[in-house]
Amino acid sequence: MTPSPPILFEGQPARPALFWRRGGGRHVVCEVCPRACRLAPGQRGLCRVRAHAPGEGLVLTGDRLVSALHADPIEKKPLFHFLPGSRVLSIGQTGCNLTCRFCQNHALSLAAGPSSTAIMLDPKEVPALARASGCRSVALTYNEPVVALEYGLEVAGACRAEGIRTVAVTAGYVSGAARAAFFRDVDAANVDLKAFSDGFYRRLCSARLAPVLETLLWLRRETGIWLEITTLIIPGQNDGDDGIRALAGWIARHLGTGVPLHLSAFFPAHRMADLPRTPLATLRRARALALAEGLEHVYLGNAGDPDGETTVCARCGAPVIRRDRFRSEPLWQGAPGVCPVCGQALAGRFS
Known part of the structure; x- marks a missing residue:
């Protein structure tokens, strides 16, 4: 035949x-x-x-063509409560189903096709490549992995069969049946919640807020996937107090107070290169507002702020993980993820 x-x-x-x-x-x-x-x-x-x-x-x-391949600290995804201090093999292709005017990765997300240096990577080769690179997990990242769902499915399935974890870094703009398939063998996800405003999504991303919230609710209620959320704080666009309160309050009420929220600094990029970078004072104010809404773990990204990077115990406030940029120093003395002062277990996946 x-x-x-x-x-x-x-x-x-x-x-x-x-x-x-x-x-x-x-x-x-x-x-x-x-x-x-x-x-x-x-x-x-x-x-x-x-x-x-x-x-x-x-x-x-562009099937199986990979345009970016790096061994990164897991904290760079960012994931702070998932195998802290470990390394992750990051796989990036091209394409995205949003059109964010502020995209920090537009060279890949908005590319017309695979890069000239793209390599062919069979999903079955990924677990061995991860181990050879000293990585405990593999991340589908850099561009939006949902658009190459078929490839992501094979990578995650191959990794699960070999005992390697899979991480998805995504905007969460995916429909019901495809959502269940894409996340089937995923162990952790960082979802980019760009703002708590449908107008923001329509104006700057050519998208809508509701499907992203549906993905977040589904991940939290219907799966055992470890979830963290990132919001890029853009001056004059989504940095207002009311918007931060609404976003953090919704997470606390509907997803749980233990879900980590990363508030990241914007850098001038793509079609919003005329805006200034986010001031540290703005990030610190947003963090204080999010904590006041009941969230237990709110982090600052791209800021170099030690207080905004340290994981503290939700019960007694003692430091449990100290960080310097992408380096983690766990302070527990016994079981991973347990506060060394009061014995409270952190929410997360630590072993």
């Missing part, structure tokens, strides 16, 4: 995509995210990587 020739789309390797349907006439509709892009033959979705290949239906282009 003659094997079927590999699928190509505009010269790129491609594979049949999951989660799509016929859309009437010659169109197909992608069902991975709330955009539900309706594509004519030869057309790509807004994400740039899911496309309608004539005669094939919806395909994932």
Whole structure:
């Protein structure tokens, strides 16, 4: 029997995509995210990587092409309550289903295709590569991994079979069935909650807030995945007191006070290069507001602020993990994640 020739789309390797349907006439509709892009033959979705290949239906282009591959501290994702002090093999491709004007990773997220230096990486090779790099986990990161859901599924499945953890760094803009599939073998996630404002999402990201909140609720209520959240604080855009209170209060009420929130400093980038970087005073005020809403662990990112990086016990306030940028110093003396003063266990995954 003659094997079927590999699928190509505009010269790129491609594979049949999951989660799509016929859309009437010659169109197909992608069902991975709330955009539900309706594509004519030869057309790509807004994400740039899911496309309608004539005669094939919806395909994932750039299949297995990796544009960024690094061994990072897990704290860089950022994840502070998941295997602190360990290293993670970070895998980045290209494409995103948002259009954030402030994107800090736009070279990958908004690229028209894989980089000229992209390498082919078989998912089955990832666990061994992680171990060889001294990494206890693998992260799907840098760009939005949901848009290459099929590849992420294979990577996470291969890692789970070999005892390697998988981390997803995502904006959480994904639909129900695709959401369950994407996160099936994921162990930890950092979800980028960009603001607690639908207007912000519509104006600066061409998206909506509600689907992201749905993803967060589903992760917390329906899975055992360890969850942390990041919000980039942008001067004049989402740094108002009321917005910070609303965001932190919603997390505390609906996800739990133990869910870590990372408030990160904005640096001028992409289409918002004319804005200033976030002042440290703004980050510290936002952190104080979030703590006042009941959150137990609120961290400052890209700021070099020791108080904003230290993990303290929610019961007695004693330091449990000290950090210097991306270096962690656990202070527990017995079981991992246990306060050395009062014995209270931290929320997280420490062993």
